[in-house]
Amino acid sequence: xxxxxxxxxxxxxxxxxxxxxxxxxxxxxxxxxxxxxxxxxxxxxxxxxxxxxxxxxxxxxxxxxxxxxxxxxxxxxxxxxxxxxxxxxxxxxxxxxxxxxxxxxxxxxxxxxxxxxxxxxxxxxxxxxxxxxxxxxxxxxxxxxxxxxxxxxxxxxxxxxxxxxxxxxxxxxxxxx
Numbered sequence: 001x002x003x004x005x006x007x008x009x010x011x012x013x014x015x016x017x018x019x020x021x022x023x024x025x026x027x028x029x030x031x032x033x034x035x036x037x038x039x040x041x042x043x044x045x046x047x048x049x050x051x052x053x054x055x056x057x058x059x060x061x062x063x064x065x066x067x068x069x070x071x072x073x074x075x076x077x078x079x080x081x082x083x084x085x086x087x088x089x090x091x092x093x094x095x096x097x098x099x100x101x102x103x104x105x106x107x108x109x110x111x112x113x114x115x116x117x118x119x120x121x122x123x124x125x126x127x128x129x130x131x132x133x134x135x136x137x138x139x140x141x142x143x144x145x146x147x148x149x150x151x152x153x154x155x156x157x158x159x160x161x162x163x164x165x166x167x168x169x170x171x172x173x174x175x176x177x
Contacts, residue, residue, distance in 0.1 A: 034063035034072055041079055045086065054083045074103035074112055081119060085126070094123045114143040114152040118159065125163055134163050 041056035061076035081096030097119045104112035121136030137159050144152035 030063050030067050031069065031072070034060045034067070034069070034076075037063065038072075038076060038079060041083070045079075045083055050083050050086045054080065057083060070103050070107050071109065071112075074100045074107070074109065074116075077103065078112075078116060078119065081123075085119075085123060090123050090126050094120065097123060110143055110147045111149060111152070114140050114147070114149060117143065118152060118155055121156075121159055121163075125159070130163050134160065137163065 037056045037060040041053040041060060043053075044050070044056060045053035057076055057079045061073065061080065064070075064072035064076050077096045077100035081093040081100065083093075084090075084096060085093035097116055101113060101116035101120065104110075104116055117136050117140035121133045121140060123133075124130075124136060125133035137156050140152060141156040141160075144150075144156060
């Protein structure tokens with residue numbers, strides 16, 4: 001997507017988002033400000049400026065915690081995990097994913113829980129911890145099937161396949177059963 005959008009258009013989008021965050025701040029719309037800061041973080045991540053993305057995600061997280069919005073707090077933590085994963089700081093990413101998972105389980109967001117389990121599986125796979133990755137993928141697959149989320153289910157089946165091809169993976173595929 002990034003390659004198809006000219007850099008000037010992406011820069012203009014970021015300026016618009018920054019203006020929107022400022023406007024939300026001016027009128028006291030903390031939730032709107034949090035959303036726009038999170039969107040800015042995602043935009044900077046798409047542009048490859050992950051450190052800048054982390055700055056915006058941190059600001060969004062602070063607001064979601066201040067306002068007590070647990071759902072957004074979980075999303076902000078996940079975004080921070082994704083940013084740290086993009087930097088190759090996988091252990092840091094795992095810490096954020098675990099916090100997001102705990103929140104999604106607490107608030108009963110099964111879809112969020114499934115997504116966090118996939119993220120944790122991927123992070124452990126990146127660390128070469130294949131058996132631990134497969135454990136998370138199994139949990140995510142169970143959640144996906146329980147809620148009928150075909151996207152998470154499909155993503156997990158692909159991840160299983162990749163993990164089983166890795167050294168230390170169960171070559172017989174017994175983990176999936």
